[in-house]
Amino acid sequence: MRPGILLILSILVLLAGIGIGLYALRPAAPQAVASQIASHLEDELDALDAAAQRITAGLEAGDSTLVDSERHHFYLVHGERLLLWSDNVLVPPLRLMRETTDTRLVKVSGADYIIRRWTLSNGAYLVGQLPLARQYTIRNDYLNPEWNRRIFPRANISILEPSASIGTPVCIADNCYFRISILPDEPGANEHTRGLAIAVIAVGIGGLFFVLWRRTELVGRTRPDLAFVMLLAGTWLIRYGMTQADFPGMFIRFDLFDPQYFASSDLNRSLGDLLLNTIALFSVCYYLFRNYARFRSIRFLLSQPMLRPALALVAALLFFFSILFPSIVIQTVYNNSGIVLDIAQSLRFDALRVTAQVALILSWVCAFMVAHVCMRLLISASSRYVVAIYLIAGAVLFTIINEMSGQIYRPTLVIGVAYFLVIYLTGFYRRLRRVSYATFTYLFIVIVTLAIASTVTIHDFTRKEKIENQFRFASNYLIDRDYFAEYLLQDAARKIASDAFIQSRIASPFLGKEAIRQKVRQVFLPSYFNKYDVEILLFGPGGTPINNRTQVTFQELLSAYDADGTSPREGVYYASNPASDITQRYLVVSEIVRSGVPAGYVVLELLLKKIIPENVYPELLIDNRFQQYYRVHDISYAVYGRGLLYSSGTFNYERMFRREYLGDPDIHLRGIVLGDYVHVAVEDGNNRVAVVSSPVAPPQFILANFSFLLVLGLSVLLVFVLIQGLITLIGGSTLFFSARIQLMLNLAFFIPLFVVSATTLRLTSQASQEQLNSEYLGKSRSFGTQLEVMLTQYTDPEERDALNFENQLADLARMFNLDANVYDPEGHLLASSQPAIFTNGLASPYSDEEAVRRIRQGENQMIITERVGSLQYNVSYVSLKSPVTGTLIGILGVPFFQSQASLEKIQIRALANILNVFAVMFIVLLVLSYVVSEWLTFPLHFITRSLSRTSLTKTNQPLTWDARDEIGLMVREYNNMVYKLEESKAELERSQRERAWREIAQQVAHEIKNPLTPMKLTLQQLERQLKNGGDVRDKIPKALDSLMAQVDTLNEIASSFSTFAKMPVPDIQRVELVGLLKRIVDLHGQSGAITFRHSQGEVEVLGDPQLLGRIFSNIILNAFQAERPGTPIRVDISLERVGDNWRISFQDNGKGIEPEVADRVFVPHFSTKRSGSGLGMAISRQGIEQMNGSIYFTSKPGEGTTFFVELPAIRP
Template sequence: MKNRVILLVSLLSLAAGIYLLYSYRQPIESVSLTEVINKNVEQQLAIVEKEAVAFRNTDSTCNFYPKHRFPFFIYKNKTLICWTDNAVVPPVSLLSDKQSVQLVKIARGNFLLYQEPIGEGRQLMSLIVLTRDFPIQNDFLTNVWNTEILPSAKVNILEPFSNLGIPVSYKGNILFRLSFLQSDVAVNVNGNLWAVSLIFFAIIGFSIGLFSWLYRTQSLGRASILSATALIFTRIVLLQLNFPRAFSSSEIFSPQRFASSTLNPSLGDLLLNVLTILFVAIIIFRYWQKEGAGFKYKELSPLRLLLLVVASFLLFSIWHYPVQTLQTIMHNSSIEFAITSSLDTSLIRILSLVAILLTWTTAFLLNHIAINFLTGASGKHAHRILMMGTFLFGFVNYWEEQPYMATIIITWSVILIIQYVKFSRSLERIQYKTFGYFFLVLFGLVINVAVRLYYLDKEQHIENQVRFAESYLVDRDSFGEFLLNDLTPKIKQDVFIQTRLVSPFLSKLPIQQKIRQVYFSSYFNKYDINIQLFNSAGDNLTGYSSASFSDIIKSLDLNASRTEYEGLYRLSNKGKDVAQQYVLVIKIDRGVFVSGYILIELSLKRILPQNAYPELLVDNRFRESLKPNDLTYASFAMNRVQASAGDFNYERDFDKKMLGEPELYTTGVVSNGYQHYAVEGTDNVVIVVSSKLMTYKGFLANVSFYLILGLFLILLLVLWLGISNLIKRKQVFYAARIQLFITLSFFVPLLVVSIITLRMLNESSQSQLNNTYLNRAGFIAEQLEDFTNRKDSLSGSITNQEYVTELARLANAELTLYSSDGALQVTSQNSVFDNQLMAPIAHPLAMQKVRNGEKIFVLEDKIGNLSYFIAYASLGAGQSLLAIPYYQSAASIESVQIEALSEILVIFGIVFLLLLLFSFLISRWLTFPIEFITNTLQRTSLEHSNEPINWKSNDEIGLMVNSYNDMLRNLSESKLELERMQREQAWREIAQQVAHEIKNPLTPMKLTLQRMSRSLLQQDLNSEKISGSVNSLLEQVELLNTIASSFSSFAKMPTAVVGEVNIQKLIAQSMELYKHEIEIIHKNKDEQMLAKADPVILLSVFSNLILNAIQAKAEDREIKLTVETGIENAFYKIQFIDNGKGIEDEKLDKIFIPHFTTKETGSGLGLAIARQAVEQMGGSISFTSVIGQGSTFVILLPIA
């Protein structure tokens, strides 16, 4: 009934999942889709209107902003006076004197602009983003789209007056039009999630039902094989169907995040594969625990030897499995496993760690089976076979160029400890050794993973060093030169640029913006672009420099080389932070007259280590960003340092002799805790890139981190075993409970203290960083104020822009100045604003703080996915506001956190291991008295004298010992009295039974003799009567002799001589004796079974059981006996199953009592003798019986 319910629910779940999957993947009708989008727009605008109510009463000081979801802007007299966000600002040209909603295309995005008048000449505006495509795509900047409005990111938003697309309206007005591909909007993410979940639920339900049916109807071995096969087959089918990868948009199943092969096309698939292997391991483990224990080969044939060597190889492969999984993920993704590298807590990283924990669980289960199989089956040859497996494992991994030494050393260490302490038998019940077994295997797995992490970290550093060195040496961008030459005539012929350049009244900023946004393709996003404009006389119109056009051309002729393209120069003496530098000179003509000149400087940004700002502006499509932030480098010429960057001091700490070592250019050289790698460039320039190796503290931190993860895994495993034992009504050993509670009493407080300490350190480091930022901002503010005060005396020889740029270079910081009303004045780096990553206005909270009188402070800000801090300082009496962004601040804090966490983890790991050892000693000390007393109690018997316990203590244990000794004295007295009573009772029972047994034949003997006496008196005797009477008397005498022999056999039962016996051979001999009287079926007769028993007595027991089966024949069918053999725990199991008449319930508990019989004849001693004999051999005998169906007698004998 239960399986039917599971099957029905699974079928319904499967049907619902398939239906949802089909429904949500159907193309959505355009009309229906428009209705959905219209409704979404109305909901978003309703929220805006609701929030706008609170902003209508905002005063002119803008010191209070109510809570809001959308950015709001307040204009007064066409001037922006208040704002809540500085990412994008609506242009003032769109101001209207009435409430309206319209589409605006600004900042490379599509927005809905909501505005309404709020009195006193003020206008309230708000922006709702529809889509936004950043000009740069990298880890921090990714295209965004409003999922609450649009069903897909791949939509084309058109103007409302366009003839194409589907209109989206609000209150009767068309806001915009949409054109999209049907396939892009057919997938409903939530619908797919429900569908996939239902299908997985159905698969799990079917699996449970199948396994339940198999284990109920098949033998354990066959059910295990079929279950494992079904699991593997199901996983293969899912892989072939690309399920659920083809139906999920989650990053877990994204090949962009991870993909290694067709078996592991995504991290989600790898996790499913790991789970499948784990379930197969659980099936094998379950079978081994019930059927495999005690398995042993008597003789090692070549085939069996080969099997054992393969099993030994698999044992080492099992230990290598977690390491291989770790290596696979790290080689095919950017996921960090070392806690010393990143504190990322993303779902993708958590699931990767879960995958490692699952492989650990699999390794533990299969390791337990493999060690027991090898040591049990190969006996004294186990170590030799393990050595052969070691050589085979080493050869295979050497051939595949995979690391293997750590796995071999750790595996051997764990195996030897397990064999010495005998841990492998501690899983039958949670006991003291169980925790030791768990911790030993866990520690081995942790060390193996930590060692591999160390070498993988070293390997990744080499790869990053090679990439950086090669990027540093790039000297020519041929394709970029071609594109620059291609855009030159287009700029020359642009009428807007020609007109704007000659006008003395119009701003020149639109020229720069148009060149950046229209003529420069996304290919040039990797360059810093500086555009200078000159009039026909050569005067600079942009104010970047006081140098004239002719001076710049002269400088280019001297310091730059001309390319094959007209007006394009390539600078050879580029700065150390620049990989390539070009200058493009364009002469703008209007008719026959020269309108002016445009000079475009392009500097290829070198991605410097320890600097997040260039990474923010580098497009990953053109330059792979470097992940590590601990690279340093130097360029050498003639063994002298030309330029360097980073923390490593090449002048002092780098041995110049290493430049001549070949290893430096191939595998790298380790020196002073750094790994150095060099690449030789042109002109005898050598680039040396260095990275700091993982320290011993970092290694120990990783060990502690994975040890903590493993401890949580052990807690889950112990919880599962505890629940399992509770269901099976097995008690956990007292020593195990003490060990568990002591370990938890250490672990939990230590973990809590570590977390609190880490939090306090984080707060302290944040405060320290803030103070550093504030001090630096204060110093730079003083320099700027001093420059402002001295500006008049400098006779205009230096501009604000030039001074800020120079000061930023000297301070190694990015500086931005805002006016008192928050508008951008000067910045040392225009790229953030030119690429429209941020609007040219100050942070709204910064303006509030300035208005409130704060002079210097730190705020947190965000561009895309990059969070950072900005230090602000008010200059003078609030005339200007200095902003210094620390783009690497989040990375700096994380670095401090990693350092603090590493310290805590190392301390935690060392302290925990010491406390763990201490807890073992404590629990051993606490449980020793109990174990000692338990062993003494186990020896307490009525068969021999019992010695009292000598315990010199008056504690609770001493009181219990005294009670025990008193009990022994009472027991000794009771023993004597009991022996006397038992003897008397035994004699009474024997006398009664003997009298009863003898009386039965004596009665017919007496009657026969009386008949003969009467015949003699009557002289009626003849030879025939005499012969019949004598025969009758002889039969009764024979019966008396049989009775006497039975009693003699029971009284004189010999002591069993236990040796190694072939059970199958004895069963065959017994069957031979009775093959003409009963049909006997012998199952599993080919399995060799060597038990500890007495062959003579055991043959008698088997014969007695077969004879009993013959005598239990039912009247309605022929008697049939089946003999089955197998293994149960550490015993051989022999079952005698007959189809006789069975035994009545009221007689079941008397079967083994001497002299009790269910037959009309017999002494009732056969089964009593059988039980006595089997128990003497260290085994046991039991039975079950059903009236009308037959009986089953089960004998358990110890394995030899």
């Protein structure tokens, strides 16, 4: 298809996509959205009914299991008891399930769902639950809003009660289940329409880029540098237009194109934009990589001695910046997102992390291509000994620029210099024209270099991020007061004191007081305080405790804070000198007055939770909207006043940390490393100093990052090898035998090692999981053994004390460093050591139904995976039996919230070891494969060298090979061939001598015949005149002159043939063409206008330097002698690579060669000039052919002639 037509089609498709997009972005019609939701809701309710019918039939038949699915959940209720449940994450309140008659909306604990009830024949009823949405009161990495995507086309919809006065009703057959409220400017089209708009616009943009690329190729045939500028400008315009239009983020928000997860600039508004920009840059770099040698601008700069230094300096500078580019990509990701690239931190590869890794690999490819181009230009623009000077100058300029901009550059500088020296000294930069093993060795060195640079950058940013987290942790958790919390607490104290319900409850001696605690926790404490452990204490008007955990009176508690704290706000006390295990402590006092008479006190004691996890996963209860979690799981900390006030963690501050270290300024600025720990310190206004310490990253983890990146790069190289193999197979060309051996050896190692590594990791994970499960069960069993006595007392109606049992459970959990939930034999919660999980609505007060069923069937312990939000964790369930009767009295559930993290740590350690072994073994095998290939191919090289010396003009020696193997058989056959060749050579030499003498005799006769004819005519004329008696005295001198001239001609012919016959055999050796041609040009520079253009540094061929010099000089002299009258002669010499040959072109603007004599140019003694022997071109042709080359020409009469000399390039 013609580019113009394709351009028009692309524009039309793009306009159509924009039209669809505008339609998709039109404001949403609430009624249409409600109708769409109602249709989806009807489908889901039908599925709920179908599942209920199957379960009902099973229950009527005696089956006591409820089938669970992601779409809906079921609960079996009889009387006042919940008998069965298929899901224990969000169980509807029993009261609502009893009161529901058919179908209703339930909004509780931030969750919205529909329940429907079916009555069974035995009086029980089945309740089905259809989740709609859930808004957690806490927001963090694990707790985010959830929406039923099968029902709602978008997530930003508010679900309202069906009786609400606002919103649009969602109805099915006149039954309105709820109302919805959407934003006024919310797009009205569904995701399918917006997806279609994205697809159509993407096709249009792809068509435009394809047209741009085709046009670039067309222009690049004659003006590649102009085509490069076109491609660069066009690509930038396309990407600029996409980012300014926020495509595709304007149509649909998903993580890849969501600025919430990544945004660094206008061009990198999301991680998807970063990937697209990297792909666009890759296309530009690829074109530069393939065509830079043909750029006229570069050729011009290389041909100008005054401009070469500038080109070399710019090339050196860009070389270092190209090596720096992947580090900049890593820096951009780390500075503008929470994406983790360190393999030692996380093994979770979500779409964002995979995209970041792909962008990093693309930046590697771009860096390699630009670095290769810059290296070739630097070498071409300078001689061998001046390259180092320009490299140093580029390094100095690179240092100055980065010092001024504040960019981290030192590792890149060192790595770049080392990389340049290795590639330059080994000559691998010349190994890309033909795919061989040297090519893959070059690419392997590139991968190793970029992997080292990226590893250093990732390690630096990981360490920097960890130290910054330590500083923030010290400032925000150990030093600073929580001013916002103080404001909220003062407001809460006033509201609690004026609450009528609390006033009546606390004043009545007959009403329970637990309802006061529940209301205070649920109504007056916002989710901001989830980062605190809150204890609600109630006191009577005289200060006596009311069902508190301790018997401390109100006056004793208040006096402790008066002596040990400050009162920043009325009714709010802050402890400035906390206890050894507390960082921040607040006390809030609300005096309750009823009818003007003091009725009691409600006191809130808030203790900041420890971030270092000991028996609970802390970030599960921390709201990231108000408090950032710093992702530091392995820190220790201490607070110093006049001495060590308190410490926490594994680091022993008393023995391993000296107070003098606090006087080091670095510990307050950037941290210091002491042994295996990094320490930072922050001081507050009260001369308290918080020290936070974390372990230094182990060397094997740093090496694991390098190994992972190396494997990633090798995987890309493996794909390249497969693609190149297919291209080679389709094209009919082949790789060198040694290259095939080495590649096969590498693949034969890489693939099995990859499979073995993956299998080992999987088996290690399974074994680790089994070990962790066994450990969990052991801890739970020990915990349950001691708990059984307490539970036995609790189940005794005469000794039951719920508060005492909860305190005993909490103390026992702290002693075992565990969390624990105790359920009755039916799975209903009795007590918990971490009630915040339940009071915050993160879990329901029921155990897993499968655990209850299996324990009833006789199992005593098991591990079951449960979920809170997106956090999966293991729960160890253990049956609790009476020590006296042996009957089941309860079920112990021990949640191991850190189980996934513990397993991941083991997997990271195993993967690090596997990757390190993989990398080391692969590098060793790479060297070994090279040695093996050299050993295996030595006989072939040996025979090749012998065969190259085999000639009909020299004596051929037989080969010696002692081994009786396949090579020995081939050698014996070769020796037999040599003996036969010697016999054939003797016969051939005899016949060739005879033929040569005949040809020479014929040529000599032909050449001698020309002067003999005028000699004979002169003598015959003299003879006739003598016979006639004429006077010949006047004619004799003239005749003698003519005879002498012809004799001289005969002598010249004889001398020429003697020279041609005695021409020596060329002395074949390595010849550097560029230097040779420069010397020839300098030699003839005074004879006329002559130029030499080339873009190569050094070019070596096999030939005779003296003979080549004479041949080139002869061609140049012939050109000068072909000058047209009135037109100054000009000779242009160029050198270029053509296939496997180097071609030297000598182009002049002379009079040219006539077509009728073109076939005799290389014939001995033919010449178009009046002088000369006519042997110059014949000798040139013979010499070039003896060097396995060729010489030919093209000519246009009146315009000029171009002679071409092609010589084979030396293969690597």
